[in-house]
Amino acid sequence: MELSDIRREYIRGGLRRKDLLDDPIEQFNLWLQQAIDAKLTDPTAMTVATVDETGQPYQRIVLLKNVDQHGFVFYTNLGSRKAKHLENNSKISLHFPWHPLERQVHITGTVEKLSAMENMKYFTSRPKDSQIAAIASHQSSRISARGILEGKFLELKQKFAKGEIPMPSFWGGFRIVPNSVEFWQGGEHRLHDRFIYTHDKDERWDIDRLAP
Template identity: 45%
Template sequence: MANQNSDISALRREYVAEGLHKADLRDDPFEQFQSWFDKALIAHPDDATSMTLATADSEGRPGARIVLLKHFDNHGFCWFTDFRSEKGQHLEQNPYAEIMFYWYGLERQVRIRGPVEKLEYAFGERYFNARPIGSRLSAAVSHQSSPVDSRATLEKAVSEMSAAHEDGNIRCPETWGGYRLVPERFEFWQGRENRLHDRFVFSLDDGKWQVDRLQP
């Protein structure tokens, strides 16, 4: 039973940022994202790339988790993971997802939805080899999302692999690499006073981006 003294329904915050107007939006949602992302990097450089990745399995059962954006351009938004993970299994069954950025302080949220494709192995390999040695070791020994009897088992596996690769030359596993979400829909949300938030959605219509304001 919840503590009677912790009534979270009474918690409030007020949004006081300036508004978002249609006339201020870029015609291209990628350019609009870049503009907001640049400001997020200045405001919160250690957290600007954090994004919620929402996937669903073949029966529509959802899963969501925080991952880090590692690359984006006009082709889409990329991240890296173990293909055998829950998200990897979901995307194998249902290659469609949504990512969401929330930048606290700027009172901004961006949702991006679309099909997901695997990146070429070489793309993932380049990023893998650029990671710190500890991150490469962890990725190489872990079968992400699978049960393990203890942390000690994982630490032993890392130690053994480290000893076997003293030169630091750890090959990127075939089971590890990148995904790219190819946007079909962007939503830009700006928090406003009295919860009368500004929301604009970009959706593809015959190859062109159409912009609509949404009610909050």
């Protein structure tokens, strides 16, 4: 079969303006809960797009760890490629692909680093093996073999077998403060429904329908 022949019809129903909540965070939380209730695999997985100093975009998948009226939060190694990109360019894009529900959410915004207290609170809540992995892996650095990484992990696991694991200084979180949030619902005949929330001059949210 040719790739160009692969297609399907979107039949789960449309999205109308009257169905939307006035606040995009509340609307996102509604859709996220529905994705969780539908038992989707990794409903909090999101594509994070950043841009390097030459203008080259990069994407990777990370997990959303919190969302509230202040923004969307994820954690990473602060020496990673995405963190370095964000140091030079705070603009970011997020994408949630909830394919079984024929839905997508796309968010644009800017990032701010979380406080040391926020980082510590989440780090200490993680499973011990995840804490150790954060120390063992210098994310995005080049390694010659997986065995090096596994050896470092086992070494640290033995070292901290009976004690608390200190939060590494090179690990922390980012909060994405949104300036636009778009909700996409698949529609028949490729007439998809798209609505975008953007801030007006008074920092209130405007809602516009976009052509598919």
